[in-house]
Amino acid sequence: MHRMIKTICIIVVVCLLFATSGASAAQYIYYDSGLRSPIVVVNVIDAMGVFGIAQTKWHNTNTCVQIVQGTGNDVSTIVAENLASSWYGCYTPLSREHLFFWGRAYKCKITLNTQLLANKSATFRASVLVHEFGHAFCLDDNPSSGNLSIMNYDRDRNYLSWPTTDDIAGVNYAYGE
Numbered sequence: 441m442h443r444m445i446k447t448i449c450i451i452v453v454v455c456l457l458f459a460t461s462g463a464s465a466a467q468y469i470y471y472d473s474g475l476r477s478p479i480v481v482v483n484v485i486d487a488m489g490v491f492g493i494a495q496t497k498w499h500n501t502n503t504c505v506q507i508v509q510g511t512g513n514d515v516s517t518i519v520a521e522n523l524a525s526s527w528y529g530c531y532t533p534l535s536r537e538h539l540f541f542w543g544r545a546y547k548c549k550i551t552l553n554t555q556l557l558a559n560k561s562a563t564f565r566a567s568v569l570v571h572e573f574g575h576a577f578c579l580d581d582n583p584s585s586g587n588l589s590i591m592n593y594d595r596d597r598n599y600l601s602w603p604t605t606d607d608i609a610g611v612n613y614a615y616g617e
């Protein structure tokens with residue numbers, strides 16, 4: 441009987457340790473509509489002047505992602521549109537893996553909203569574009585507080601414009617690194 445109580449106590453302590461360590465840091469959330477390939481060929485129609493910055497931020501990560509420019513119908517696109525929407529940027533998966541509407545995407549469209557971004561700093565706009573590429577690389581929006589992830593809603597976009605350790609872990613999980 442005492443042995444059983446002791447075993448239960450050990451289990452409870454282990455569970456508490458896991459619970460507290462998990463709660464202290466933001467954790468990436470896998471997004472199942474990212475791109476099949478970590479190499480994205482993109483036609484930059486209009487990226488509001490921050491394509492090169494966003495590309496470099498992702499290339500500086502310890503992941504297998506590559507963002508290269510290209511043209512044609514089979515590539516992803518970045519466009520800027522003046523929209524009366526509440527979002528800064530939007531990721532749309534296209535040419536889906538299963539039945540054309542489900543699963544990972546062969547290409548995507550990233551839209552930047554000029555109405556909300558025109559008067560923002562380059563860092564702010566880069567933060568938005570790096571975030572949208574995060575969706576392309578299978579990271580979901582992360583509602584948790586703090587500046588631990590480019591996928592956080594409440595990150596300071598005038599500061600955090602790079603993929604963090606947590607984001608890198610999420611991308612490497614998605615692409616089996």
Ligand SMILES: [Zn+2]
Binds near residue numbers: 571575580581
């Ligand atoms: Zn998002």
